Amino acid sequence: MRIRLTILAGVSLSLLLVAPRLVAQGVGAELLAADRAASDLSSDSGLVAALGRSLDRDGVLLWPGAPVVVGAEEGKRLMVAISARDTMRLTWQPLGVELARDSTLGVTWGVAVITPRLTAGAPHIGRYTAAWRRGPGRWTISALLFTGVKPVATTPAPGIPLSRSPGRVTGPAGDFVAADLAFAQLAGDSGAVVAFRTWAAPEAIVSGGSGLLARGPEAIASGVAGPAVWRWHPVAAGSSRTGDLGWTAGEAVIRPETGDPVYSKYLTVWIHPPDRAIRFLTDGGNARPAILNPR
Secondary structure, three states: OOEEEEOOOOOEHHHOOOOOOOOOOOHHHHHHHHHHHHHHHHHHHOHHHHHHHHEEEEEEEEOOOOOOEEOHHHHHHHHHHOOOHHHEEEEEEEEEEEEOOOOOEEEEEEEEEEEEOOOOOOOEEEEEEEEEEEEOOEEEEEEEEEEOOOOOOOOOOOOOOOOOOOOOOOOHHHHHHHHHHHHHHHHHHHOHHHHHHHHEOOOOEEEOOOOEEEEOHHHHHHOOOOOEEEEEEEEEEEEOOOOOEEEEEEEEEEEEOOOOOEEEEEEEEEEOOOOOOOEEEEEEEEEOOOOOOOO
């Protein structure tokens, strides 16, 4: 079974305070319910509580301005290091959902909203992508990315590495790691435009800096045009048992012709239909601390 529900063309995330309700049945409805429960818990009790309840023991959190965070314990350390954590209410609403054929992996993505808890103020609109693993009795988060939300992490949290070594993954997820490495190699050799055009699925969708959703290889490639050298490597990955849906998370450096390099991290969602090669379905990232003396 495969479910894909998305709002596709011409959607400005800056205008979406409440996303339309997605309709799904069976396992898809269970996934959306888990996503909603995590969002509600984050809104009511804070993101630390939501991470403690929903993040896998070795799940990956990609928070703006922070290093790659692995596991709920590191997630708690990060939240403690963010001084404004108790003054913000973070919630999210899905715009799309993807479910693997065997229902062992699912992905949700959409709008994330931060509003002040203690004072009146306008909401700040960002985005999120979550990769979910279906275990015995419930869904848990394998990887969670937020982009465009505030407050960001301004200082490294103790006990969280600033950088992680490339991941070595076998099994079904290894195919997605290999695809990510080939994607990165093409970007280094031929430029980001060629790489994103080549590796984007025909139905791929990403959010640009303007908040508009770009769909398809040409539109996505146009969003990364510019004189810069892109380098990245995956540090973690996951896959459905059948290998038709997976994700990779990693660290990237973008070096423009002028100015300082941009240090970032990313979450890429991959699909592998039976009749097609592996391609990415959605991709996003945010800033991480600069490495002053990279190896």
